[in-house]
Structure formats: C-alpha cells, structure tokens
Amino acid sequence: MGYEVKGLAKSFGELRVLGGLDLEFPAGRVTVVLGPSGCGKTSLLNILAGLDEDYSGEVLGFGPGKASYVFQEDRLMPWMSAMDNVALVLRRFMDRDHAMATAEEALAAVGLHGSRGSKPGAMSGGMRRRVALARAFAYPSEVLLLDEPFSSLDLRTRISVMDLFLDLRERDGRSAVVVTHDVREAIYLGSRIATLSDKPAKTRDVFDLTLAKEDRGFASRAAASFEARLYESILS
Amino acid sequence: MMPGTRTSRAKADAVLAVAVLAAVWKLGSMAIGADIVLPAPERVLSTLLRVASDDGFAAALSATALRGLASFGISMALGVSLGFAAGLSDRCRAMLAPALTVTRATPVLAIILLAMIWFPSGIVPVFSAVVMAFPVAVADVAAGVRSTDPRLLDMARSFGVPARDIAARIRFPSAAPHLASAARNVIGLSWKVVVAGEVLSQPARAVGTGMQNARVMLETAEVFAWVTVGILLCAVSDALFDLLSRRLSWATK
Numbered sequence: 321m322g323y324e325v326k327g328l329a330k331s332f333g334e335l336r337v338l339g340g341l342d343l344e345f346p347a348g349r350v351t352v353v354l355g356p357s358g359c360g361k362t363s364l365l366n367i368l369a370g371l372d373e374d375y376s377g378e379v380l381g382f383g384p385g386k387a388s389y390v391f392q393e394d395r396l397m398p399w400m401s402a403m404d405n406v407a408l409v410l411r412r413f414m415d416r417d418h419a420m421a422t423a424e425e426a427l428a429a430v431g432l433h434g435s436r437g438s439k440p441g442a443m444s445g446g447m448r449r450r451v452a453l454a455r456a457f458a459y460p461s462e463v464l465l466l467d468e469p470f471s472s473l474d475l476r477t478r479i480s481v482m483d484l485f486l487d488l489r490e491r492d493g494r495s496a497v498v499v500t501h502d503v504r505e506a507i508y509l510g511s512r513i514a515t516l517s518d519k520p521a522k523t524r525d526v527f528d529l530t531l532a533k534e535d536r537g538f539a540s541r542a543a544a545s546f547e548a549r550l551y552e553s554i555l556s
Numbered sequence: 557m558m559p560g561t562r563t564s565r566a567k568a569d570a571v572l573a574v575a576v577l578a579a580v581w582k583l584g585s586m587a588i589g590a591d592i593v594l595p596a597p598e599r600v601l602s603t604l605l606r607v608a609s610d611d612g613f614a615a616a617l618s619a620t621a622l623r624g625l626a627s628f629g630i631s632m633a634l635g636v637s638l639g640f641a642a643g644l645s646d647r648c649r650a651m652l653a654p655a656l657t658v659t660r661a662t663p664v665l666a667i668i669l670l671a672m673i674w675f676p677s678g679i680v681p682v683f684s685a686v687v688m689a690f691p692v693a694v695a696d697v698a699a700g701v702r703s704t705d706p707r708l709l710d711m712a713r714s715f716g717v718p719a720r721d722i723a724a725r726i727r728f729p730s731a732a733p734h735l736a737s738a739a740r741n742v743i744g745l746s747w748k749v750v751v752a753g754e755v756l757s758q759p760a761r762a763v764g765t766g767m768q769n770a771r772v773m774l775e776t777a778e779v780f781a782w783v784t785v786g787i788l789l790c791a792v793s794d795a796l797f798d799l800l801s802r803r804l805s806w807a808t809k
Contacts, residue, residue: 369714385716395711399729408725409715459715 339520355516627685635693643701681753700734
C-alpha cells in the first residue's frame, strides 16, 4: 500500500507552515524529507502520526496507531527500565509476559540485551536512541516516522545508530519517512529524497537515489557530488 | 568539597542553630525573670521529663499520634483521588474549585467549633484536620498530574497507549514527587490542627488536653513541655518524609 499527502496545508494562526504539500511515500522504501530548519517538517510528521488533526488537504494511508514515531528527543520514561519503556507501547496488543518478551527481543536486536533493566538516566545518548528505535520497530506499525532522529549524536555514534536503523529496516521491510535538515544524513539514509522549500513548505524536487550503500558514506565522493545537487535544490 | 564533609557541616550548623535558639530563649527568660511568662529552657526540659514519666502520658501521646495518622490517611486518600481527578479533567477541577476555595478560606477555629457541635470530642480533631488538610493534598497532586511532560503524553498518544496505562504508568509516576510533598504538607498541617482541635474539644487522652489543662493551672513550663511534644511529633514525621521524598526522586530519575 502506498502513502501520500495531497495539497497538505497547515497554519499556526497567521503563520502558514505547510503550503499545499504534494508528496508520495512509496511502500517499503525510506523517503527522506529534506528541508531547512523550521520549515514545517515536524508539523508534517505530527500530521502523519495522527497527533495533529488541524490541517487541510488529504492524508492517505497514514493514521493514528498506524505509525511508529521516533521523535527528535528519546521520549523515554525516566522511571522505567529500557524493557518497560518498550513494552508499554505493546500492551494493547498482547499480555504483559508476551509484551516483555517482545521488548526483550527488540532490545537484543539493537544490541542492548545486557542493558534491558537499565533506566534511561543510566544510559548514554546513543543507547537511548537505540531504545527509541527498538520501541519503534517492536510496535506493530505499517510505517516508521523519524524526526531528525540522529542529529543529537556525535558523528561516530550517529553513523553506528544510522547503520543499525538501516539494517533493521532492511530486514523488516517497513516503509519509513525520515525528516532532516542534514543533507549528508539524507543521502546516507534515503532511497528517495524530497526537498522542501522554506515556509510555507512545498515540495521542490524528488530524487530517487541509485547510489550503492558504500557510496553514501560521509567521506564518499559520489555522495559529495550528489550533495551539491541537493543543496542546489534547497537553496534555489 | 566532599559530600560527607558537606553533610557533617550541615549537621554542625543545625546543632549551632539549636544552641543559639536555646541561648536566646535563656537570655529572654532571665531578662523577664518570671517563669509564668517565659520559663527557662532547663525548667521546660525537667518538666518535660516529669510529664513524660506520668502514667497518662503514653496514652495521651498515642491517642494524639493515632488522630494525626488517621487525619493524614483520610486526607491523603481524599487528596490523591480528588487531586488525580482534578489533574486529569478540567471539568472535575472546575467542579471542585468552589468547595476547595471555601475550605481553604474558612478559619481553622470556625471548623473546630462547628465540629464540636456535630461530633464527639475524640472525632473533632480528626474531622477538623481532614477538612483543613485534604485541599492541600488535592492542589499538590493535581499540580503533579498536570506537570506530566506533554512530550511523553504525545509519544503515548502516537503509539495508541490506552488511557488507563497513560494514567497509571506516565501521569502517576510523574506526580510521585508532588505526592511526597503533599504528604509532608498534610502531615505537618494534621499535627497542628489535631492538637488545636484537642485543646478546644478536650478529649480524655490527648496532647492538646494536657496543654489546655496546664494553661488553666497557669503551669507555663508544662504548656511549653506539651508544645515540645507536639513539635517532636512534627519533626519525626518531617524526617520520615524527607527520606520518602529522596526515595521517590530517585525512583523517577
């Protein structure tokens, strides 16, 4: 099933944030929405997640409960262990034991089996991001929504968590929408990149990436030349 | 500075503060020179020891403690349930607001006097303390529930977490530190109002009754001794709640 927004518009009072956005998110692919900071990318994700219903236009395929949302911040409950944090979002689908077992598996998949009993306060930023990813992948959704999920991490941790995300998504096959302002991150993650104009945001260009994984790295020349095209699109 | 050094410095400061207070008290009593107005601290201490060795003291102390704890338990039960409702629902908050404003604005003596018309003397202090203390708990708990991080609530909503899980697993733990502060405020107020209620309603066994009897006999040192007993009850409960607050703040970190 495909996902799409048509003529999506959103305002905060007098401020028009999304100005009639048309965008397709092909099923089973990672679509990166790339735009300048404050152009309405988070507003777009909130609408796709069903958190914001005050908009005009059409939203097809998305809806409340259909998406796993990885927010800019970890949004983990500081009083709960990593496992309880993941299990909390699973409880409406399964009993407690099953939810805990699923959470344990999800944490093992992100390399945190040994820290499943730890609270977020005792974890590094990278570990907390992994817990947030485990929660998103454990949740039986149709699509993953990620809001600048790696921007708070240092480069080395960021690459390792992004690799983990790509690996899990590849195995899982779920559709994903990632919003970011970081061009290199967009190239690293996306199989399709949509650039947005500044407020009120509209789709500027859509690029289907054919670069191999090894050509997307932060030190890759091929990625650097593609980067120039993306900057051109954003700044035009 | 090492944490251990800081703790012993704080302890030394507390001892010094008590010593200064006792010195000022002693100087004051010497300047006035009349025990009936302001007895010296050592006289109050010896009276306290005498009162504590009296037959009826343990019964009076335990009856007052029981009244204080009963008031505390009832106030917290009411305060937590109504505070939670008020924190979750604007409608509940609006419905509770007039009753809470009236009870908060009513003088404690008016409540005790009315309670003396309605209830037997042993119940008067408990009723009065509950009426005075539960609105404090309602306000604290409601503020705690409303202080839940809206980003966590958005996260839960995006994952479709059921409302009962949001209440029990997110809102309630968010309110936990406020709950400890509510408990501390309620117990402090409960002791004060219970003793005031006992002074006026004169139950057979009570710290307040001892205080009132001593006042009638113009035994000022004994009044001070009973006041000290009341203060000690309050200090012990304060120390316990300090401990509880620390544990709850660890639990939420």
